[in-house]
Amino acid sequence: MALTSHPVSNSSQGGDGVKQWLGIKYAALQHKFAEAQLCEYTDIKTFDDSNHGLSAISPPNACEHEFGLIQKSLPVTKFSQSDTECLNLNITAPADALHAPSALPVFVFIHGGGFSIGSNAWPQYDQARIVTLSKELGIPVIGVGINYRLGPFGFLTSKELQDHGYSANNGLKDQQVALLWIKKHIALFGGDPNRITCMGESAGAVSTMHQIKLGAGTPSFSQFISLSGSPLMMRPLPSFVANDIYQTVTAILGLQDLSAADRVAALSSMPATELLMKLPPGLPFLPVLDERTIKKDTGFAELALDTKxxxxxxxxxxxxxxxxxxxxxxxxLASKQTGCLKRFVEILNEFALPHTSEILRAYHITPEMNDSEAWPLILHFANDIGFHAPASAYASAWKSTAYQYRFREPNPWEGPWKGYATHVLDVAYLFLNYTEDMSKSQAELAVEFATDIIRFINGKAPFQKVEQGSKFVKEYISEDGKTLSRDKEGNDTVWPALFSQAGYDAMSGVWAKFLSS
Incomplete structure (x- = not known):
C-alpha cells in the first residue's frame, strides 16, 4: 500500500563529481509486520537509480516538522510512502569510485526522528556534498542512507504478537538487514566491506549503538558515530510496558473483544494508513527489551563499572x-510546561534527596519562578542527563579508541531556539546542505565538522582521542557563533560532580519520571 505524503527532494546537490543510486531495495516484506528478507544482487546494472524509493509509513508533514526543529527549510518535491515497499537505501559515491586504486571506506547513516518519522529521501540527509568534500580532501568515502520501518510497524510488540510468530523491534532488525546487505554488496559500487562506519543521529544514534550487540551476531561494521543519542538517553522499554501499549492500541482499534488469533489477524490485515490515522500521537513506539534482540538495559552505574x-x-x-x-x-513536550516546576521539584525529592536544593541551585531554579521561567532551566537539566552525561560515560568506558566532541554552534536562523546549539543542527552542518544560508565562518565550521567525520570514516584520527586522565572533548563553534550565542550552555564544571553525588541513574530516573508524569 502506498500513499502520497510529505515532500522531499530526489536530486543530488553535489554536482558532477558524484554518482547516486537511489531507492535500491535491500529487503522484501511479505506484510507490514513480517521480518525483512534480504534481497540479493550480482550486477550493478540492475538498479534503477533515477528516483528515491518509497519511504516508511509515518505521519504527514514529518519532513516539515524536522525543518521546524532546524528552523530552516530546503526545497522539496512530492514523494510516496509504503508499508511493505519501504526497505530501500541510497548510495552516493565519487563518480570514479569503481576506478579508484583501492576500495573506498563506507559510512551508513541511520536517520533519527524518535523512531516515528524520517526518510533517506529527506533533502537535509542528502550525502552528495559530504562525499564531494571527501574526494576534494583526497580521502574519498561512499555514503549510504537507509530506510527502516517506523512507529507501530517498526516497534509495536507484545507477548501475544510474539506467540503468533511476530518479532519485536522490526525497525532495528530492518537496519541490521540493511547493514548486512551493504557488507555483502557494497563492493559492487567500489566500497570496502571491511571498512564500514555506522553513523546515526538521535534515534538513529540509539539504533547504531543497539546494532553493536543486536541479537547474537557480529556487527557488520568496524566503527561507529553517535550524533546526539545513546541507549542511556532513550532506554529500551520493558516488555510489560510494550504489552500495555499493545493493549491500548488494540482497544483504540476496537479489537479488544476478539480472540487472540483473530485480533492479530485483524491487526495484520488492517490498512496501514487506517491504523496510523486512528492512533493518537505520542504513543511510545520504541525499542523493547526481548529475548532475541535487545536482551538487557545498561545503566550509568553498570557502564562505569565496566564488568558486565x-x-x-x-x-x-x-x-x-x-x-x-x-x-x-x-x-x-510543550504540553508538559504547565505545572512543570511543581512536578520537577516533587520528582527530585523522590529521587534525589538530600541533593534537591543543590540541584535546583545549580540550575538557577527557584520556588518563586513561574513555569515559563523554569521550563528552559529544566531542559538544561534534561540536556545534561540525557545527552552530555551519556556521551561522557560511553567515551570514558569504551574499550577501543574513542573520540568525543561537543557541537556548540548556535542556531543562526529565526525561531524560538535561535542562539542555541539545537538538536539536529549538527546534521544540518554535517551534510553541508545549508551552506548557502550560512555566514562564511559558519560554512567553514560545517566543512571542519564534516572533514573530521570524513577523517574518522577513513580510519584517521579526527582529533585527540579520549584517554585515561585526559578526557579531551573537541568543541565546534564558529567566530560568528560566539557572537550569536545567547546562553552559557555546555558548562561541564557543574553537572559531573553534582550527578556523581546524587547518582547518575537517579538523575536519569528523575527525567524519565518527569517524561511519564
Whole structure:
C-alpha cells in the first residue's frame, strides 16, 4: 500500500563529481509486520537509480516538522510512502569510485526522528556534498542512507504478537538487514566491506549503538558515530510496558473483544494508513527489551563499572552531543510546561534527596519562578542527563579508541531556539546542505565538522582521542557563533560532580519520571 505524503527532494546537490543510486531495495516484506528478507544482487546494472524509493509509513508533514526543529527549510518535491515497499537505501559515491586504486571506506547513516518519522529521501540527509568534500580532501568515502520501518510497524510488540510468530523491534532488525546487505554488496559500487562506519543521529544514534550487540551476531561494521543519542538517553522499554501499549492500541482499534488469533489477524490485515490515522500521537513506539534482540538495559552505574557491559574491544567510536539537544523536548513536550516546576521539584525529592536544593541551585531554579521561567532551566537539566552525561560515560568506558566532541554552534536562523546549539543542527552542518544560508565562518565550521567525520570514516584520527586522565572533548563553534550565542550552555564544571553525588541513574530516573508524569 502506498500513499502520497510529505515532500522531499530526489536530486543530488553535489554536482558532477558524484554518482547516486537511489531507492535500491535491500529487503522484501511479505506484510507490514513480517521480518525483512534480504534481497540479493550480482550486477550493478540492475538498479534503477533515477528516483528515491518509497519511504516508511509515518505521519504527514514529518519532513516539515524536522525543518521546524532546524528552523530552516530546503526545497522539496512530492514523494510516496509504503508499508511493505519501504526497505530501500541510497548510495552516493565519487563518480570514479569503481576506478579508484583501492576500495573506498563506507559510512551508513541511520536517520533519527524518535523512531516515528524520517526518510533517506529527506533533502537535509542528502550525502552528495559530504562525499564531494571527501574526494576534494583526497580521502574519498561512499555514503549510504537507509530506510527502516517506523512507529507501530517498526516497534509495536507484545507477548501475544510474539506467540503468533511476530518479532519485536522490526525497525532495528530492518537496519541490521540493511547493514548486512551493504557488507555483502557494497563492493559492487567500489566500497570496502571491511571498512564500514555506522553513523546515526538521535534515534538513529540509539539504533547504531543497539546494532553493536543486536541479537547474537557480529556487527557488520568496524566503527561507529553517535550524533546526539545513546541507549542511556532513550532506554529500551520493558516488555510489560510494550504489552500495555499493545493493549491500548488494540482497544483504540476496537479489537479488544476478539480472540487472540483473530485480533492479530485483524491487526495484520488492517490498512496501514487506517491504523496510523486512528492512533493518537505520542504513543511510545520504541525499542523493547526481548529475548532475541535487545536482551538487557545498561545503566550509568553498570557502564562505569565496566564488568558486565560486554563492550566490544575492536570497534572505534566517535560520540558527541549539542549544547541544547533538549530543544527537541521543548518542542515535543510543550504540553508538559504547565505545572512543570511543581512536578520537577516533587520528582527530585523522590529521587534525589538530600541533593534537591543543590540541584535546583545549580540550575538557577527557584520556588518563586513561574513555569515559563523554569521550563528552559529544566531542559538544561534534561540536556545534561540525557545527552552530555551519556556521551561522557560511553567515551570514558569504551574499550577501543574513542573520540568525543561537543557541537556548540548556535542556531543562526529565526525561531524560538535561535542562539542555541539545537538538536539536529549538527546534521544540518554535517551534510553541508545549508551552506548557502550560512555566514562564511559558519560554512567553514560545517566543512571542519564534516572533514573530521570524513577523517574518522577513513580510519584517521579526527582529533585527540579520549584517554585515561585526559578526557579531551573537541568543541565546534564558529567566530560568528560566539557572537550569536545567547546562553552559557555546555558548562561541564557543574553537572559531573553534582550527578556523581546524587547518582547518575537517579538523575536519569528523575527525567524519565518527569517524561511519564
Amino acid at each position: 557491559t560486554e563492550l566490544p574491544e575492536n570497534i572505534n567510536m566517535l560520540i558527541g552531543s549539542c549544547d541544547m539537544d533538549a530543544s527537541i523536548f521543548g518542542i515535543m
